[in-house]
Amino acid sequence: MSSPQPDTAPVATLFGVAVDVECTAVLRGVDLTVAAGECLGLVGANGSGKSTLLRVLATLLPPVGGRGQILGAALGSAGCAAVRPRIVLVGHAAALYPRLTLRENLQFVARLTGRAERAADDALEAVGLGSARDRRAEVCSQGMLRRAELARVLLSEPRLLLLDEAHAGLDAASVGLVEAVVERVRDGGGTSVVVSHDHPRLRGLADRLVEIADGRVVPVREGAAA
Numbered sequence: 065m066s067s068p069q070p071d072t073a074p075v076a077t078l079f080g081v082a083v084d085v086e087c088t089a090v091l092r093g094v095d096l097t098v099a100a101g102e103c104l105g106l107v108g109a110n111g112s113g114k115s116t117l118l119r120v121l122a123t124l125l126p127p128v129g130g131r132g133q134i135l136g137a138a139l140g141s142a143g144c145a146a147v148r149p150r151i152v153l154v155g156h157a158a159a160l161y162p163r164l165t166l167r168e169n170l171q172f173v174a175r176l177t178g179r180a181e182r183a184a185d186d187a188l189e190a191v192g193l194g195s196a197r198d199r200r201a202e203v204c205s206q207g208m209l210r211r212a213e214l215a216r217v218l219l220s221e222p223r224l225l226l227l228d229e230a231h232a233g234l235d236a237a238s239v240g241l242v243e244a245v246v247e248r249v250r251d252g253g254g255t256s257v258v259v260s261h262d263h264p265r266l267r268g269l270a271d272r273l274v275e276i277a278d279g280r281v282v283p284v285r286e287g288a289a290a
Contacts, residue, residue, distance in 0.1 A: 073146055075135060075224055075255040076121055082129030082279075083116055090116045092279035094130070098224075101244050103256045105270030106178040107131050107284065114259045115155070118226045122153040122256060135223060150178075152222040156229060158209040159216070162202035166193055166212050169201060173219050187215040191241055204234040214245045224247045225256040231243065231265060 076098040076254045083091040098104050098121075108114050120124040123134050123144035135150060137143035160169045170184030188197045191211040201209065210233040217225060230242045239262070246256045246269060260266040267273065273284035 066253060072100055073136070073157055074133075076132065078120070078130065078132035078139075079129035080206075081120065081127045081132055081139070083113070083120060083125060083127050085116060089236075089279065090145060091120070091127075091276075094279070094281050096274070096281045098255060098257060100255055101250060101253065102271045103250065103258060103269060105266045105273040105284075106257055106259045106276070107266070107273060108276035113279060114276055115174065115228055117276060118153060118155075118228055118257065118259065118280075121224065121255050122151050122173055122226055123148055124153070145206065147223075151226065152217050152220050152221040152224070154213045154228060154230075156212055156232070158201065160201040160209065160212060160222050165198050165200050166204065166208075166215075167197040170197075170219060170284060177220055179219065183219055187219040188212070189208040190218055191215045192238070194288055207235055211238060211241060214241050218248060220253070221252050222249060223254050225254060227256065227258045227260075230260045231262040232260075240263065 074097050075206065076096065078094050078096040081091060081094040094117065106114055118124065120127060121134060123137065123139065126140035135147040137147045139154065166188060167184055170187055171181045174181050174184045185197060190196050191214050193208060193211055193215065197210060225242040231239050247259065249256055258266060258270060275283050275284050
């Protein structure tokens with residue numbers, strides 16, 4: 065029996081997508097294809113719409129114009145609910161319950177994703193938080209919370225990972241975790257879209273870079289300053 069072939073269909077395709085936030089036009093005519101297995105770097109000025117685009121890719125923000133598909137589900141359709149569990153968005157604020165310990169937070173994720181609770185300890189160990197697993201999230205530093213979010217990614221094994229300001233809050237000894245997590249996602253057949261102000265690291269991580277400018281997505285030329 066032949067082995068199943070990997071899915072080579074694009075993970076995301078956007079055509080002329082427009083998004084308003086609080087009656088303000090943020091994205092206008094966005095065309096974008098994200099290939100299966102790639103790591104796409106996303107750059108742009110503050111307020112250009114990077115976080116908004118990630119929310120669109122996470123199926124959390126339906127466009128007011130244009131069309132698109134994420135993991136085969138049409139944007140704004142009921143099908144988005146079915147693909148959402150295969151998407152992980154790591155935003156500016158940690159998606160953790162503050163009164164729970166790091167271990168309890170990750171055990172909750174393990175249960176939601178059908179994994180044994182002990183997998184939470186393994187994920188925390190992988191990001192260097194094994195000794196802090198019984199600390200409540202509300203008393204953790206920003207760097208620890210960021211590492212806990214990366215542990216959540218490892219536990220969830222997403223088909224589509226969306227990292228907003230991926231290197232924010234990480235010290236010099238921890239920034240390599242972003243690269244390690246993206247590679248783990250890729251090894252598992254997943255795709256990543258990464259926003260970062262650390263442009264040298266992003267260039268080394270991403271297969272290609274695109275920029276949001278004037279509400280649209282344009283490629284970043286090789287050698288151009290991002």
